[in-house]
Amino acid sequence: MKTLRLILGDQLNIKHSWFKKSDDSIVYCLFEMRQETDYVKHHVQKVIGFFAAMRQFAEVLKSNGHHVVYYKINDSNNKQNLLDNLNQLIQDFNIEHFEFILPDEYRLDKQLHTFTDQLHISYTSNSAEHFYTNRNDLADFFEGKKQYLMENFYRDMRKKHDILMIAGQPEGGKWNYDKSNRNKWKGEVKIPSYKWFNNNVKEVVSDIKKAKIITFGKFKNDTFNYPITRAQAIDQLKYFCEELLIHFGTYQDAMHTDEEYLFHSRLSFAMNLKLISPKDIVISVMNYYRKHIEDINISQVEGFIRQIIGWREYMRGMYWAFMPNYKNLNELDNTNKLPDFFWTGDTKMNCLKHAINNSLDNGYAHHIQRLMITGNYALLTQTNPGEVDDWYLGIYVDAIEWVQLTNTRGMSQFADGGKIATKPYVSSGSYINKMSNYCSSCHYNHKNKVEENACPFNSLYWNFLDDKREQLGNNFRMKMMYSLLDKMDKQDLQKIKEKAKHIILNQDDY
Numbered sequence: 001m002k003t004l005r006l007i008l009g010d011q012l013n014i015k016h017s018w019f020k021k022s023d024d025s026i027v028y029c030l031f032e033m034r035q036e037t038d039y040v041k042h043h044v045q046k047v048i049g050f051f052a053a054m055r056q057f058a059e060v061l062k063s064n065g066h067h068v069v070y071y072k073i074n075d076s077n078n079k080q081n082l083l084d085n086l087n088q089l090i091q092d093f094n095i096e097h098f099e100f101i102l103p104d105e106y107r108l109d110k111q112l113h114t115f116t117d118q119l120h121i122s123y124t125s126n127s128a129e130h131f132y133t134n135r136n137d138l139a140d141f142f143e144g145k146k147q148y149l150m151e152n153f154y155r156d157m158r159k160k161h162d163i164l165m166i167a168g169q170p171e172g173g174k175w176n177y178d179k180s181n182r183n184k185w186k187g188e189v190k191i192p193s194y195k196w197f198n199n200n201v202k203e204v205v206s207d208i209k210k211a212k213i214i215t216f217g218k219f220k221n222d223t224f225n226y227p228i229t230r231a232q233a234i235d236q237l238k239y240f241c242e243e244l245l246i247h248f249g250t251y252q253d254a255m256h257t258d259e260e261y262l263f264h265s266r267l268s269f270a271m272n273l274k275l276i277s278p279k280d281i282v283i284s285v286m287n288y289y290r291k292h293i294e295d296i297n298i299s300q301v302e303g304f305i306r307q308i309i310g311w312r313e314y315m316r317g318m319y320w321a322f323m324p325n326y327k328n329l330n331e332l333d334n335t336n337k338l339p340d341f342f343w344t345g346d347t348k349m350n351c352l353k354h355a356i357n358n359s360l361d362n363g364y365a366h367h368i369q370r371l372m373i374t375g376n377y378a379l380l381t382q383t384n385p386g387e388v389d390d391w392y393l394g395i396y397v398d399a400i401e402w403v404q405l406t407n408t409r410g411m412s413q414f415a416d417g418g419k420i421a422t423k424p425y426v427s428s429g430s431y432i433n434k435m436s437n438y439c440s441s442c443h444y445n446h447k448n449k450v451e452e453n454a455c456p457f458n459s460l461y462w463n464f465l466d467d468k469r470e471q472l473g474n475n476f477r478m479k480m481m482y483s484l485l486d487k488m489d490k491q492d493l494q495k496i497k498e499k500a501k502h503i504i505l506n507q508d509d510y
């Protein structure tokens with residue numbers, strides 16, 4: 001039976017059972033499309049990276065004897081819309097059966113539902129064969145529970161998959177080493193030279209220009225640095241195990257003006273496109289750890305494993321448990337706009353300048369920059385979560401809605417009212433000073449609240465707590481902060497609030 005199999009841009013899993021053997025009756029299709037480049041304004045490196053990885057993937061399939069139809073962005077037969085392209089191919093190749101891999105985004109899932117509903121041929125959907133969990137596993141796990149605590153899910157994952165477990169107990173005696181993983185990096189441990197792949201993407205860049213796709217962010221030297229093939233992803237993983245794992249946990253929350261990546265793995269782009277699976281990563285990290293158990297502390301390994309089998313799978317499960325409503329949640333009623341400097345990096349606030357320029361230059365920022373600098377600032381300035389989502393979805397090369405939305409709207413903006421985070425991730429300048437060297441070269445003073453040179457995070461922080469008392473005042477984990485706020489002199493608070501309002505109204509002047 002002549003079959004058409006669709007491969008989406010984030011389904012580049014060469015280990016998928018589809019590709020075990022070639023079959024003349026199967027046509028595979030991949031499309032570069034305006035519907036994907038235009039649903040939000042993307043960082044230029046994100047579009048480049050996706051197209052470059054898709055083109056490489058199609059070549060590998062062809063060289064393995066598979067029949068592949070690949071539409072580049074400017075191909076004349078490309079209708080730029082998924083359904084139109086599929087309908088055309090079904091007609092052209094007299095297709096009798098259609099197959100697709102379940103998409104990870106709600107948007108595409110809905111589109112494919114619409115497609116299959118009107119299809120006059122048979123169809124089947126397949127697993128992505130990538131994640132540890134199925135779409136609905138998390139919802140089943142938490143069924144009947146009031147809270148969806150990541151920690152409970154994570155412990156269950158450890159047990160279920162026998163990862164870092166000894167005789168049913170967590171290896172090392174603890175489930176969580178977060179407390180020993182909060183060091184500031186002061187240069188005491190050398191950071192290995194970065195591994196870059198220098199993928200030549202000249203042709204992709206020229207095609208994107210010709211298509212007049214509107215993007216933002218920077219791109220230099222016609223090379224894309226993150227892995228775009230499975231071999232490169234494996235190489236990056238090896239480099240992570242050999243060079244970075246040993247200090248990953250210790251410095252995972254640290255930030256520094258001269259070091260954009262510190263000990264982070266930079267595997268998210270490759271993993272989210274499914275060039276490499278979380279299982280590949282966990283197995284390699286565990287094998288490496290076992291061989292070097294004398295040198296590598298369990299806190300480094302647990303800190304990393306938690307991100308992969310904990311946070312990543314949890315965010316996906318939460319996405320499928322709460323979509324489509326999740327996309328519209330705004331429990332804190334925030335309505336302000338993001339300032340222009342989020343697109344230019346032009347601000348005197350040194351922490352934001354570094355986190356934003358890092359993002360504009362590389363389509364990357366590590367977790368704490370995303371959460372405690374840009375995210376923290378957007379929440380303290382009470383920004384509309386829709387604006388915040390669009391920025392995060394556009395700017396990071398690894399941003400795909402299933403993982404971006406839950407992180408941004410949930411973990412970072414508390415717009416879900418506490419489904420993901422038990423309290424908002426907000427802080428004043430003192431936390432930023434504790435975890436980074438940003439403050440020492442900043443125009444502002446992290447110790448001041450209302451003076452001309454006062455760190456904006458300070459007044460914004462107390463103003464936020466005061467403004468959101470109705471929604472947050474009863475939150476048990478916020479109790480201590482509210483009791484400090486209550487003890488504050490009323491006139492002092494008034495001055496702080498005036499300062500904060502001025503900042504919110506004039507963000508681009510700060």
Ligand code: FAD
Nearest residue numbers: 264265266267268307311312367370371398399404407412
């Ligand atoms: P490492 O620090 O080396 O971590 C290893 C891996 O763990 C990552 O590659 C990632 O796959 C996984 N991971 C770590 N934290 C998380 C998390 N909170 N949620 C899911 N997976 C996690 N990650 C994305 O992949 N895409 C996004 O669009 C995205 N948007 C984010 C938005 C906000 C506001 C925040 C706070 C976090 C976001 N994250 C996102 C999570 C995290 O910041 C990135 O996965 C990480 O920075 C990628 O860099 P890395 O590969 O060097 O990660």
Ligand code: SF4
Nearest residue numbers: 349351429439442455
């Ligand atoms: Fe950021 Fe405030 Fe520190 Fe400046 S002083 S780097 S604005 S936290």
